[in-house]
Amino acid sequence: MDQDDALTQWLAAFRDAVSAGKFVKLALAKPTAAAGDLKAVDVRPILVKEALKLSFTYHYRTRDVVKNYGLEESAALISELLNGKINSGRLYTLAADISLARREAGFKLSRAPASQKRLPELSHNRAKQRFIESAGRTYLNRLGVTDAQGKVHKNSQDKFRQINKYVEVLDGLIKQSDSGKKLRIVDMGAGKGYLTFALYDHLANSLKLDVDVVGVEQREDLVALCNDIARAEDFKNLRFVQGSIAKHDCAGADIVIALHACDTATDDAINKAIRAKASLIVVAPCCHKQIRREMEGGSGTHSLDVLMRHGTYVDRMAEMVTDGLRAELLELQGYKTKLFEFVSDAHTPKNVMIVASRQASDRRPEDVEKLRESIAATKAQFGIVTHHLERLLDRS
Numbered sequence: 001m002d003q004d005d006a007l008t009q010w011l012a013a014f015r016d017a018v019s020a021g022k023f024v025k026l027a028l029a030k031p032t033a034a035a036g037d038l039k040a041v042d043v044r045p046i047l048v049k050e051a052l053k054l055s056f057t058y059h060y061r062t063r064d065v066v067k068n069y070g071l072e073e074s075a076a077l078i079s080e081l082l083n084g085k086i087n088s089g090r091l092y093t094l095a096a097d098i099s100l101a102r103r104e105a106g107f108k109l110s111r112a113p114a115s116q117k118r119l120p121e122l123s124h125n126r127a128k129q130r131f132i133e134s135a136g137r138t139y140l141n142r143l144g145v146t147d148a149q150g151k152v153h154k155n156s157q158d159k160f161r162q163i164n165k166y167v168e169v170l171d172g173l174i175k176q177s178d179s180g181k182k183l184r185i186v187d188m189g190a191g192k193g194y195l196t197f198a199l200y201d202h203l204a205n206s207l208k209l210d211v212d213v214v215g216v217e218q219r220e221d222l223v224a225l226c227n228d229i230a231r232a233e234d235f236k237n238l239r240f241v242q243g244s245i246a247k248h249d250c251a252g253a254d255i256v257i258a259l260h261a262c263d264t265a266t267d268d269a270i271n272k273a274i275r276a277k278a279s280l281i282v283v284a285p286c287c288h289k290q291i292r293r294e295m296e297g298g299s300g301t302h303s304l305d306v307l308m309r310h311g312t313y314v315d316r317m318a319e320m321v322t323d324g325l326r327a328e329l330l331e332l333q334g335y336k337t338k339l340f341e342f343v344s345d346a347h348t349p350k351n352v353m354i355v356a357s358r359q360a361s362d363r364r365p366e367d368v369e370k371l372r373e374s375i376a377a378t379k380a381q382f383g384i385v386t387h388h389l390e391r392l393l394d395r396s
C-alpha cells in the first residue's frame with residue numbers, strides 16, 4: 001500500500017464510522033516543525049442545533065481553540081493537517097482503533113481491537129467552551145489551580161469558575177469598547193494573580209490584543225512569585241509591582257480592576273481610577289467594615305430595626321449600602337454603573353461586581369443635584385457621616 005492509499009483508507013474509515021454512527025473520537029498528535037505552537041488536535045462528535053458536527057479542539061502551547069465542522073470539511077482539514085503539521089493520527093470507532101503513522105517511506109496503517117465500547121454523549125452542553133480552558137495553561141498549574149495534566153484540582157473548582165466568569169465579563173466589556181489602541185490595564189490587589197494571568201492570557205494570546213497589564217500587590221512574596229511565573233510563561237507585557245493601592249499611580253490606565261481588595265482598598269482603587277480618567281472600572285468588593293462601623297455607631301433614621309437587630313442583616317445591609325453608595329459616587333463622577341452578581345453565591349459570597357464606564361459627556365446639573373440628594377439621604381438614613389470613597393474624592 002503506498003502512503004496515499006494508507007491516508008485515503010484511514011479517512012474513508014473515518015467517514016464510514018461517522019456515517020454509520022460508530023465514530024467515538026480521533027486524535028492527531030506528533031506535530032512537525034511546521035506546526036509551530038500547535039501540539040495536538042482532538043476531534044469528537046457533537047450535536048449543534050440537532051445536527052451532527054465534528055468538534056475540533058486545537059491544543060496550542062498556551063491555549064485551546066474549539067471549532068465545529070461538517071463531515072466533508074472535517075475530512076479535508078484532517079487530511080491537510082496530516083500532510084504538513086501532524087505526523088500521526090488514531091481513529092477510535094466502535095469496531096476498531098485504527099492508527100496512521102508517518103514513516104520514512106510514507107504513512108503506515110495499523111488496526112487494533114476497539115478500545116472504546118461506548119459512543120460519547122453528543123450533547124453540546126458538554127462541549128461548552130470556556131474562555132480559559134484548563135488544559136495547556138501551564139500558568140494555572142504553576143499557580144496551583146490545575147495538576148500537570150491540566151485537570152482542575154477539586155478545591156480549585158470555584159476559583160476556576162470565577163476565573164472564567166470574570167474573563168467572560170471583561171471580554172464583553174473590552175470588545176464593546178475596543179479602540180484598536182494599546183490597552184493599559186491595572187489590577188489593584190492582584191494577590192496570587194489567578195485572574196490577572198487569565199485575563200492577560202485571554203487578551204494577549206487568544207484575542208491577540210496589544211495589552212499592557214500591571215498587577216499591584218502589597219505582599220512582596222506574591223509579587224515575586226507572579227513575576228517569576230510571568231517570565232517563565234514568556235508573558236512579556238504582564239508584570240507585578242509591590243506597593244499599596246492608595247499610592248499606585250494609575251496615570252494612563254484605560255481599565256482599572258480591583259477584585260476582592262479588602263474593605264476600603266476598593267475605594268482607594270476606585271479613587272485612583274477616577275483620577276486617571278480610566279474608561280472602565282471593574283471592582284468586586286469584599287469586607288464592608290468601614291460603613292458597618294458607621295452604621296453601628298451612627299444615629300440613622302431608618303425604620304429597619306426589625307432587621308438591624310440582627311448582626312447578619314447589619315452585615316448584609318452594610319454591604320449593600322457601601323456598594324450602592326460607591327455606584328452613586330461613580331455616577332457623580334461621570335460614570336455609568338452596573339451592579340450585578342457575576343457568579344452564583346453558591347461559589348463565593350463575594351460575588352457582586354460593579355462595572356463603571358466613563359461617559360463622554362458631562363452630567364446635567366439637575367442630575368448631579370439629584371445624585372447628591374440621593375447620596376445625602378442614604379447616608380442620613382443609615383447614620384453614615386462619610387463614605388471612605390467620598391473622603392478620597394473630596395481631597396484635591
Ligand SMILES: C[S@@+](CC[C@H](N)C(=O)[O-])C[C@H]1O[C@@H](n2cnc3c(N)ncnc32)[C@H](O)[C@@H]1O
Binds near residue numbers: 219259
Ligand atoms: C482577597 S485577595 C484577592 C486577590 C485577587 N484580586 C483575586 O481576586 O483573586 C486581596 C489581595 O489584595 C491585597 N491588598 C489588600 N489591600 C491592599 C492594598 N491597600 N494595597 C495593595 N494590595 C492590597 C492583599 O494583600 C491580597 O493579596
